[in-house]
Amino acid sequence: MGAYETQGFKLDDSGRRIVVDPVTRIEGHMRCEVNVDKNNVIRNAVSTGTMWRGLEVILKGRDPRDAWAFVERICGVCTGCHALASVRAVEDALGIRIPKNAHLIRELMAKTLQVHDHAVHFYHLHAMDWVDVLNALKADPKKTSELQQMVSPSHPLSSPGYFRDVQNRLQKFVDSGQLGPFMNGYWGSKAYVLPPEANLMAVTHYLEALDLQKEWVKIHTIFGGKNPHPNYLVGGVPCAINIDGDGAAGAPLNMERLNFVKARIDEIIEFNKNVYVPDVLAIGTIYKQAGWLYGGGLSALNVSDYGEYPKVNYDKNTDQLPGGAILNGNWDEILPVDPRDPEQVQEFVAHSWYKYADESKGLHPWDGVTEPNYKPEGPKFKGTRTKIEQVDESAKYSWIKSPRWRGHAMEVGPLSRYILAYVHATKGNKYCQRVKEQVDYSAKMINSGIPKALGLPETQYTLKQLLPTTIGRTLARALESQYCSEMMLDDWHELVANIKAGDRATANVERWDPSTWPKEAKGVGTVAAPRGMLGHWIKIKDGRIENYQCVVPTTWNGSPRDAKNQIGAFEASLMNTPLANPEQPVEILRTLHSFDPCLACSTHVMSEDGAELATVKVR
Amino acid sequence: MSLRTPENARNPYRDGDDAIVVLGIGNVLWADEGFGVRCVEALQQRWRFASHVRLVDGGTQGLYLIQYVQAARRLLIFDAIDYGLAPGTLKLIENDEVPRFMGAKKMSLHQTGFQEVLCLARLTGHFPDEVLLIGCQPEELEDYGGSLRPSVRSALEDALALGVDRLRAWGAAPTPRYGGCDAGERVTTPLLALDRYESGRPDADAACRIGDARFMPRGD
Numbered sequence: 001m002g003a004y005e006t007q008g009f010k011l012d013d014s015g016r017r018i019v020v021d022p023v024t025r026i027e028g029h030m031r032c033e034v035n036v037d038k039n040n041v042i043r044n045a046v047s048t049g050t051m052w053r054g055l056e057v058i059l060k061g062r063d064p065r066d067a068w069a070f071v072e073r074i075c076g077v078c079t080g081c082h083a084l085a086s087v088r089a090v091e092d093a094l095g096i097r098i099p100k101n102a103h104l105i106r107e108l109m110a111k112t113l114q115v116h117d118h119a120v121h122f123y124h125l126h127a128m129d130w131v132d133v134l135n136a137l138k139a140d141p142k143k144t145s146e147l148q149q150m151v152s153p154s155h156p157l158s159s160p161g162y163f164r165d166v167q168n169r170l171q172k173f174v175d176s177g178q179l180g181p182f183m184n185g186y187w188g189s190k191a192y193v194l195p196p197e198a199n200l201m202a203v204t205h206y207l208e209a210l211d212l213q214k215e216w217v218k219i220h221t222i223f224g225g226k227n228p229h230p231n232y233l234v235g236g237v238p239c240a241i242n243i244d245g246d247g248a249a250g251a252p253l254n255m256e257r258l259n260f261v262k263a264r265i266d267e268i269i270e271f272n273k274n275v276y277v278p279d280v281l282a283i284g285t286i287y288k289q290a291g292w293l294y295g296g297g298l299s300a301l302n303v304s305d306y307g308e309y310p311k312v313n314y315d316k317n318t319d320q321l322p323g324g325a326i327l328n329g330n331w332d333e334i335l336p337v338d339p340r341d342p343e344q345v346q347e348f349v350a351h352s353w354y355k356y357a358d359e360s361k362g363l364h365p366w367d368g369v370t371e372p373n374y375k376p377e378g379p380k381f382k383g384t385r386t387k388i389e390q391v392d393e394s395a396k397y398s399w400i401k402s403p404r405w406r407g408h409a410m411e412v413g414p415l416s417r418y419i420l421a422y423v424h425a426t427k428g429n430k431y432c433q434r435v436k437e438q439v440d441y442s443a444k445m446i447n448s449g450i451p452k453a454l455g456l457p458e459t460q461y462t463l464k465q466l467l468p469t470t471i472g473r474t475l476a477r478a479l480e481s482q483y484c485s486e487m488m489l490d491d492w493h494e495l496v497a498n499i500k501a502g503d504r505a506t507a508n509v510e511r512w513d514p515s516t517w518p519k520e521a522k523g524v525g526t527v528a529a530p531r532g533m534l535g536h537w538i539k540i541k542d543g544r545i546e547n548y549q550c551v552v553p554t555t556w557n558g559s560p561r562d563a564k565n566q567i568g569a570f571e572a573s574l575m576n577t578p579l580a581n582p583e584q585p586v587e588i589l590r591t592l593h594s595f596d597p598c599l600a601c602s603t604h605v606m607s608e609d610g611a612e613l614a615t616v617k618v619r
Numbered sequence: 620m621s622l623r624t625p626e627n628a629r630n631p632y633r634d635g636d637d638a639i640v641v642l643g644i645g646n647v648l649w650a651d652e653g654f655g656v657r658c659v660e661a662l663q664q665r666w667r668f669a670s671h672v673r674l675v676d677g678g679t680q681g682l683y684l685i686q687y688v689q690a691a692r693r694l695l696i697f698d699a700i701d702y703g704l705a706p707g708t709l710k711l712i713e714n715d716e717v718p719r720f721m722g723a724k725k726m727s728l729h730q731t732g733f734q735e736v737l738c739l740a741r742l743t744g745h746f747p748d749e750v751l752l753i754g755c756q757p758e759e760l761e762d763y764g765g766s767l768r769p770s771v772r773s774a775l776e777d778a779l780a781l782g783v784d785r786l787r788a789w790g791a792a793p794t795p796r797y798g799g800c801d802a803g804e805r806v807t808t809p810l811l812a813l814d815r816y817e818s819g820r821p822d823a824d825a826a827c828r829i830g831d832a833r834f835m836p837r838g839d
Contacts, residue, residue: 058648058764060821069810073648073678124682173742178718180738207743214686228680231808 006566007301007409009575012043013380017390018582022050023592030558030597032588033391034574040582045567045574046393047558047592049400056370059548064090064540065512067548068232071536078598080113080220081529082550083232085536090234093523093540099505102236103313104495105223108261109230110527111309111484111491112219115268117530118414118481119276121596123202123209124181126474129590130283131202132192133182137171139163139200147197150453151282155274157208166204191579191586193290198282205275212271219264222257236507243499258496265488272482280478281442284471285450288459295470295591297573301329302408303416304337306535308528309487311431320431320487321417321480321528322424325405329464331423337405339524339535342366345551348402350563351393360563362404365537366522368549398560402568403551411569412532412556413595415476419467434486438479439463470573473594477530514543529553531596554598570595639672639791640691640747641782644698644733646679647811650765651699651706651757657767658697658753658778660807664799666783669792676806685736689745693789695782696721698733699771700754707770709778712752720752751785753778766817 003012013035021031035044059067067090071082084106091098098106141163148158173179194202217227223239224230231238240252307316307323316323324334338344346362349355355373356363363369376385378392391397404410418435425436443466448458466472511517520541527534532553539547559568567575573591580587643659646652656676663674677684688694700720702710712720718734740746755778758768767775783793802809809815 058821062819062821066810066815066819069808070648073646073811079678079680120682169742169744178738178741180742181735210685210739210743213683214689217683225803226806228678228683229676229808 004565007298007572009567009572010043011567011575012037015043016582018585019390020585020588023589023597031388031391032570032574032592034588036579036582040579042574042577042579045571046391046397047560047568047570048391048398049558056368056548056550059545062545063543064093064538064545065234067538067545068234071550072229072232078117078529078531079229080109081527081534082536083230084110085525085527085534085550087232087234088525088527089523089536089538090525090540091523092525093521093538094511094517096235096508096511097314098236098508099503100313100498101241101495101503101506102508104491104498105237105239105506107309107491108488108495109220109223111488112216114484114528114530115272115481116213116216118477119209119271120213121530122276122280122474122477123206126593126596127202127206128182128185129586129593130192130287131194131199132187132189133170133185133199133203134174134187135192135194135196136200136203137167137174139167139196141167141200144197144200148201151201151450152274152278155278157204163200163204166207167200170203186584186586189581189584189586191581191584191590193292194283194286198286202279202283205279208275209271212267216264216268219261222253222261233507235509235512236505239506241499241504241506258492262492265485265492268485269489272478272485277478277482280475281445282450284475285446285454285456287471288446288461288466289451289456293461293465293469293471294577294587295473295573295594296468297571297575298409298411298569299415299419299473299573300464300468302327302410303419304405304410304412305417305420305528305533306337306339306526308526318431321421321435322429322432323533324420324424325410326419326423327408331419331464334420334423334427339526339537344406345535346404347551347555348404348562350402351396351398351560352401353396353399354401362563365535365549365551366539366547368537368547370549393561400555400558400560402559402562403556404562407564409559409562409566409568409572410556412553413473413476414480414530415467415473416532417528418476418479422463434483435479438483439467442475442479470591470594477596517543531598532556552598554595557595558597570597636692637671637790638691639693639695639786639789640687641672641674641695641786642677642684642687642697643675643806644677644679644684644696647816648764650759650762651755651768651771652760653767654699654755654757654771654775655697656807657813658775658782660805660812661775662779662782663806665779665796666793667796668786669790672786672791674806681733682736682739684733685740688736688740688747689743691747692749694747694750695785696750696752697778697782698752698754699757699760700752702754702756704756706756706758706768707774708756709774709781710754710756711781712754714750717750717752720754749789753782764820766813
């Protein structure tokens with residue numbers, strides 16, 4: 001490919017090539033190759049999905065009402081958002097409107113998933129890119145306790161004894177030689193800048209989060225019948241309401257269960273307020289002080305979302321995370337995004353291992369084609385079909401397609417939603433003012449509040465400097481988790497009030513029978529999934545699925561180059577990042593993980609021998 | 620060797636002192652990779668158990684399964700495991716040996732290897748006293764949308780018999796169930812039930828069934 005410029009990034013593949021395959025601690029399988037210059041700064045980035053995706057085709061000919069159960073199995077993480085997108089797509093196709101209770105229950109389930117996914121992602125997958133776990137053994141528990149009380153004064157778990165106990169447990173664990181999830185970390189790397197006390201605090205919260213998450217998902221069991229894999233239903237939710245019921249197993253939703261849900265919501269709000277958000281603000285501040293404001297990539301330019309969490313169902317104007325698209329970093333203008341418009345969302349395969357009749361053009365998902373064409377090739381390709389040593393980004397090089405919005409590569413995810421909502425709020429949108437409040441507060445804390453408390457110099461970074469970064473991406477996820485927990489409280493009160501007013505309806509079954517359906521119909525269902533904008537497009541013919549396409553968040557973010565050689569969000573985010581040590585590419589993992597990549601539904605099947613250990617090759 | 624330790628004797632995560640968890644792991648969409656889930660599904664259809672026994676369709680939930688591990692005093696796992704044996708061969712692994720066999724060298728979509736989940740449960744101090752893994756050597760995984768191969772399907776019958784034996788020894792009090800269990804109580808939604816799953820499958824022309832070409836030396 002040589003050197004060229006695209007979207008304001010200068011790509012140059014002349015330096016040393018570094019291969020990370022597989023990228024670990026993600027869902028699914030992914031490979032990343034970068035070229036670094038003589039100062040070890042990334043000048044070219046290539047992201048490859050190493051699994052094939054075929055979930056859409058196995059749905060052909062099946063009953064549209066069953067689709068949710070299949071899509072719930074395509075991934076081990078985002079079960080619920082696929083199921084929700086699926087039932088929404090079918091309802092859209094058949095013109096089904098769900099009752100208010102069903103809407104509120106779905107909102108509660110979707111937000112539970114959002115919070116759960118964000119917190120687990122941060123503490124159990126992403127924290128280890130910021131936190132040196134083994135370094136926590138060097139911490140002074142007393143100083144850790146002081147740090148905890150400073151960062152989060154209302155968190156009750158903060159005694160020196162508490163931290164000492166965790167440290168002892170960790171020591172015992174390390175001494176046992178079975179490091180489990182902490183195996184193969186780049187511990188001790190210079191890329192970690194937190195003091196031992198902050199590391200111990202974060203490891204402690206790793207365990208706290210692990211403990212609490214299992215309580216949160218009980219909300220799914222209550223509304224969805226079971227967890228994992230809660231039940232969904234075209235037309236509503238599969239749970240009946242009997243407010244005075246006795247709460248026996250399998251009995252309908254009653255007040256006792258609703259109170260249980262309320263108690264969990266309160267816990268989630270506390271955790272976000274006292275633990276998750278303060279941790280991210282503190283870690284972000286310390287890394288910012290160390291000058292680490294890399295990783296923004298496309299988020300500084302193009303972001304999009306379909307919009308989610310309507311205050312009034314079916315009224316997009318009441319979305320509490322309003323959607324749209326921002327191009328070229330122009331925060332003065334939000335462009336409307338319409339998933340139905342054939343000119344807007346299109347998938348390209350010029351550099352993907354799929355086949356189109358004309359690969360210079362993109363296809364709208366309703367007319368989407370998923371035909372594999374595995375051809376690792378190109379003048380710079382090294383290896384064989386079964387063992388790739390180096391891909392050639394001038395040819396096809398990924399199992400991920402390249403979705404584009406009006407031809408533009410977009411970043412999607414909590415950061416994109418937060419930039420959009422912030423801009424909406426500054427323009428006076430009354431449904432998302434809380435986002436503006438959160439963002440402004442965070443900037444104040446990062447620039448001055450936390451530096452002052454830690455005895456560090458204050459800074460005056462603008463939002464445009466702070467948000468489109470790897471730190472900003474991680475922060476937006478924490479803020480979204482907090483915002484969702486607060487919205488859940490509103491949903492809960494609204495649900496209880498609606499039930500008490502006598503409305504017991506949870507499903508609309510008027511069009512359940514296929515004999516009531518039109519001969520042909522098509523629909524789309526969108527969801528603000530934890531990783532970004534998710535869309536399912538369905539075509540129904542004679543009561544059966546004729547075509548089904550999912551365009552998932554990681555397809556947007558992890559997309560390879562397109563027909564115009566524009567790079568995708570993962571690739572862009574790595575550009576110009578310096579590596580402390582190319583043999584231990586912590587920085588690459590940190591930025592890629594900040595997207596919470598989930599490739600199980602972007603692509604499919606594991607790497608050749610399923611090896612867990614990331615091999616890093618410097619060429 | 621048993622995993623029972625003094626610090627584990629009082630475990631607040633337990634459903635009860637004798638809690639037994641039966642966990643089926645795998646992805647039903649990838650042929651024999653669905654073995655574990657199909658085992659738990661069938662077990663529930665054919666047997667009733669005492670109230671301290673919990674059946675879980677774990678799918679590919681990885682890390683999210685930790686609470687079921689923490690909650691168990693005795694844990695029975697069904698899973699497809701590549702032991703390098705003849706297809707359909709069952710192999711029983713117990714206690715400390717389990718993590719080693721649920722390691723990384725295994726084709727599945729469980730991204731947080733289950734051995735990590737077991738390891739993490741130990742770090743939290745809440746893990747089962749006894750673990751039994753009933754693993755089955757898969758015949759075919761590279762068949763997206765496909766179902767269990769005959770060798771694995773017949774192994775499922777033996778696996779259930781072995782599982783029920785052990786559950787009986789553990790005090791799970793299995794009694795035969797006639798007529799299956801109610802749709803609403805099923806661990807796996809009836810929409811994915813084996814017969815429905817198999818009969819509704821689109822034909823190979825309509826739906827590509829193979830995975831990554833790197834797994835398909837045939838035709839190469």
